[in-house]
């Protein structure tokens with residue numbers, strides 16, 4: 001990974017600045033999910049996959065307030081998918097599947113948003129695009145309940161919510177090429193070096209996304225964490241399954257990464273003393289950042305990040321045709 005001045009302080013988009021009831025777990029929590037001894041570690045791993053990898057989330061304070069519990073009970077089996085779980089309450093039972101045309105009552109393009117939080121982006125997109133079906137995947141129950149509540153209130157018939165671990169949902173609930181777009185906006189940054197391995201976007205995860213997208217399918221990402229943006233760009237550029245329609249764009253002085261490094265905006269946004277780099281070291285000559293996706297609603301996370309001076313990185317990649325072996 002390209003080294004850069006980032007990564008030891010919390011991100012403005014973390015729940016520290018959100019209301020506790022609607023906040024997802026805090027990846028910047030000082031307690032170390034990997035340091036609780038050999039007996040505890042397996043709870044944080046996907047055991048059923050061939051390669052065990054750490055989970056990208058730790059669920060805390062997952063209780064529902066009474067109004068969300070009522071929404072939950074009413075929506076379960078309708079907007080809120082009733083997914084039988086396996087070994088963890090976020091896994092997907094191995095023999096479970098969903099017939100999506102039957103679920104939505106029609107055959108339409110499906111967009112999947114992973115880590116939808118309280119669902120601001122997916123709800124707005126679904127309202128604007130009634131011709132498309134949307135699946136929001138979120139492990140944080142209060143966030144899922146908040147989205148289910150909005151979906152019911154607004155009468156959106158084209159949204160379903162899956163409370164489950166996203167890699168397992170992709171693997172088990174979709175056939176190859178069944179999803180037209182996958183969106184991941186502001187995934188948990190896991191900024192401490194020892195926690196970087198929990199980041200959702202890595203080479204293994206990309207193959208799961210690539211499998212569910214057809215040729216020409218779109219993978220959209222956004223983050224306010226420059227170190228994670230660089231990691232996303234690196235793994236996606238290295239993948240033979242994706243191409244970047246914005247390759248080379250927003251480079252040099254137009255790159256948000258140059259700006260972040262030049263003024264050490266990550267540190268500034270966290271109230272730390274900045275350690276700016278000289279232009280020749282700060283300059284991001286690769287670029288490849290996408291323009292802001294016009295269909296991406298500005299969530300509370302993004303607003304808070306912008307308010308403290310962070311830069312937003314959008315990335316858009318296209319699923320390539322599979323090359324014959």
Ligand SMILES: C[S@@+](CC[C@H](N)C(=O)[O-])C[C@H]1O[C@@H](n2cnc3c(N)ncnc32)[C@H](O)[C@@H]1O
Nearest residue numbers: 024056057115116117138139165166185186299
């Ligand atoms: C920083 S929040 C961003 C929420 C939302 N996208 C937004 O912009 O407001 C990241 C979300 O991803 C969820 N998440 C993390 N790992 C996940 C996984 N493996 N499967 C489903 N959701 C996950 C977290 O619970 C959290 O709500």
